[in-house]
Amino acid sequence: xxxxxxxxxxxxxxxxxxxxxxxxxxxxxxxxxxxxxxxxxxxxxxxxxxxxxxxxxxxxxxxxxxxxxxxxxxxxxxxxxxxxxxxxxxxxxxxxxxxxxxxxxxxxxxxxxxxxxxxxxxxxxxxxxxxxxxxxxxxxxxxxxxxxxxxxxxxxxxxxxxxxxxxxxxxxxxxxxxxxxxxxxxxxxxxxxxxxxxxxxxxxxxxxxxxxxxxxxxxxxxxxxxxxxxxxxxxxxxxxxxxxxxxxxxxxxxxxxxxxxxxxxxxxxxxxxxxxxxxxxxxxxxxxxxxxxxxxxxxxxxxxxxxxxxxxxxxxxxxxxxxxxxxxxxxxxxxxxxxxxxxxxxxxxxxxxxxxxxxxxxxxxxxxxxxxxxxxxx
Numbered sequence: 001x002x003x004x005x006x007x008x009x010x011x012x013x014x015x016x017x018x019x020x021x022x023x024x025x026x027x028x029x030x031x032x033x034x035x036x037x038x039x040x041x042x043x044x045x046x047x048x049x050x051x052x053x054x055x056x057x058x059x060x061x062x063x064x065x066x067x068x069x070x071x072x073x074x075x076x077x078x079x080x081x082x083x084x085x086x087x088x089x090x091x092x093x094x095x096x097x098x099x100x101x102x103x104x105x106x107x108x109x110x111x112x113x114x115x116x117x118x119x120x121x122x123x124x125x126x127x128x129x130x131x132x133x134x135x136x137x138x139x140x141x142x143x144x145x146x147x148x149x150x151x152x153x154x155x156x157x158x159x160x161x162x163x164x165x166x167x168x169x170x171x172x173x174x175x176x177x178x179x180x181x182x183x184x185x186x187x188x189x190x191x192x193x194x195x196x197x198x199x200x201x202x203x204x205x206x207x208x209x210x211x212x213x214x215x216x217x218x219x220x221x222x223x224x225x226x227x228x229x230x231x232x233x234x235x236x237x238x239x240x241x242x243x244x245x246x247x248x249x250x251x252x253x254x255x256x257x258x259x260x261x262x263x264x265x266x267x268x269x270x271x272x273x274x275x276x277x278x279x280x281x282x283x284x285x286x287x288x289x290x291x292x293x294x295x296x297x298x299x300x301x302x303x304x305x306x307x308x309x310x311x312x313x314x315x316x317x318x319x320x321x322x323x324x325x326x327x328x329x330x331x332x333x334x335x336x337x338x339x340x341x342x343x344x345x346x347x348x349x350x351x352x353x354x355x356x357x358x359x360x361x362x363x364x365x366x367x368x369x370x371x372x373x374x375x376x377x378x
Contacts, residue, residue, distance in 0.1 A: 001309065002075045002347050003043065003111060003320050010061060010068035011087075012038035019374055021349070025342070025364025028351045029377065034369045036351035040115065040324045042070045043349065046083060047111035047320075048137055049093075049104055049147065052119075057087045066090075074111050083107045109144030112305055112319035116298040116338075118329050123297055124281045124290040128271035135272055138202065138301055139194040141319075142308060146194050153187040157263050160184060165261040181250045184266055189243040191267045192226065196234050199224045199272065201308075206300035213299075213337045214292045218277045222297075227269040291334060299341055318346045328357045335359060 008017040013035045028036045041051055041060075051060060061068040071084040084096045085104060095104040122130050140147045160180040167176070203222060210220035224231075228249040233241030249265045250257075257264050274281040274297075276289050285293060302321055309317015321342060327335055327350070339359040342348045352358050355366070366377035 001112060001318055001320070003072055004075050004080075005071075005073040006039065006043055006046070007071040008039070008042050008069070009071075010065040011042055011070055012060060012062060012068075013372055014038065015062060015372070017372075017374060019367065021347070022365050023347060025348045025350065025362050027355075027358055027362075027364060027366045028349065028369050028374070029355060029366060030351075030353070030369030032353060035372060036369050037117075037324055039369070039374070040117075040322050040349065040351060043072070043111075043320065043322060044113050044115050046070050046072045046085060046107075047109065047113045048140060049085065049108050050137070052115055052117065052137075057093065058089050060087055061089055072111060076110070081110055083110050105144065105147055108147050109141055112141055112309070113322055114298055114302045114305065114319050115322040115324060116295065116326050117324040118326060120294040120298060120326075121290055124274060124285060124293045126282075131272040131274075132268075132270065134297070135195055135198060136191075138304075139191075139198050141305060142198060142201075143194060146191070149187050149190050153184070153191055153267065156180060156183045156187060157266065157268055161261070161263050164257050164263065167258050168261045177254070181247060184263070185243045185246040185250065188246050188266045189240075192228075192230050192242050192246075192270075193234060195267065195270075196224050196231070202300055202304050205303040205307075206296050209299040209303065210292060210296035213295055213334060214289070215333075218289075220274070220276055220281075220293055220296055222272055222274045225271040225273040226267075227265055288331070288334075291330060295330075295334060295338060299338075302341075302345075321345045321348045323348065323350045325351050325353070325357075327352060327359065 002023060003021055005021065006019050008014040019039070028039060030036050041053055045051055045060065054060070067086055067088045069084060069086040071082065074081045074083060082098050085107065086094045088094070093104050095102050095107050097107055123134055136150055140150070160177070163176060163180060199222065206222060207220060228245050230242045230245050233245045246265065253264045274293060276285045276293060281290065281293050302319060305319045306317050323338070323342065327338070330338065339362055343362060350358055350362070368375050368377050
């Protein structure tokens with residue numbers, strides 16, 4: 001898989017930009033605020049239909065405009081696919097595949113990317129919401145149809161939460177909640193099943209990546225931490241096992257939910273539990289261990305997506321590896337480990353403020369980013 005072109009129209013700071021990307025390594029050099037990360041964000045958005053920086057699409061459109069678009073050409077399985085997404089402020093986004101109109105969900109996952117950025121330290125040190133987003137992004141990449149379930153689930157949680165607030169102080173009245181309980185359980189079961197499958201597939205790759213990065217012999221592990229005991233239901237293989245577990249938990253927690261006016265049960269309350277040795281990484285890992293764990297999560301994801309990239313996997317299954325201003329944040333040992341892995345990838349896009357931040361061994365093409373313009377260096 002390779003992204004051979006990225007074209008932006010009224011996206012972030014760019015009114016009109018086209019970059020033809022060569023195979024292998026591409027470095028985008030420019031001062032902070034020059035617009036490097038805006039290009040990275042556009043590439044990721046094209047693959048996932050979501051930003052790793054903001055939660056809403058409106059801020060992706062250039063100031064003063066009502067819409068913006070991202071177009072890319074993806075070389076995949078011997079074919080050239082032109083995918084485009086148009087972001088409309090206050091309206092519905094639209095998409096095209098090889099110029100034919102399609103639903104946006106139909107282009108999700110055509111381009112696979114893995115982005116490693118300085119903010120990824122929060123995957124280890126931060127709140128559960130960031131880890132949930134990380135896992136959901138992985139699930140959507142593995143199975144793009146899950147994007148619809150996640151969007152529908154968020155709407156159900158909002159509607160059910162509003163109803164719970166309205167029912168506060170009204171005793172045991174529950175009939176109005178039943179339809180929302182059923183919807184939450186149905187959608188929540190699909191999401192939980194996808195998350196557990198993804199975590200179990202990811203574990204060996206993250207463990208191996210951490211062992212390569214950290215030479216102390218300490219192991220890194222992760223597991224899914226659910227607000228409802230669903231692992232047994234998942235392992236049983238029963239079609240409705242997880243759904244029934246959610247419904248039972250909703251019934252059990254109903255009085256507390258109505259008292260507080262919030263949804264206390266479901267995937268939106270869960271976490272990814274990351275451990276270094278026998279201790280939880282959050283709160284106990286050193287700064288170096290935290291960086292090693294964050295790097296292992298991303299490199300493990302890269303290896304998993306490469307292994308599941310298609311019927312033949314191999315090089316055609318590799319996602320595009322994007323390293324956004326991370327080399328300057330890492331010590332020498334971790335820089336070398338990341339550079340070694342990047343040197344074997346089919347396509348890598350690196351951003352940096354200065355050339356010295358990028359290991360010389362990576363080589364490749366260099367583009368200068370300045371004042372909304374991108375020019376090839378030399």
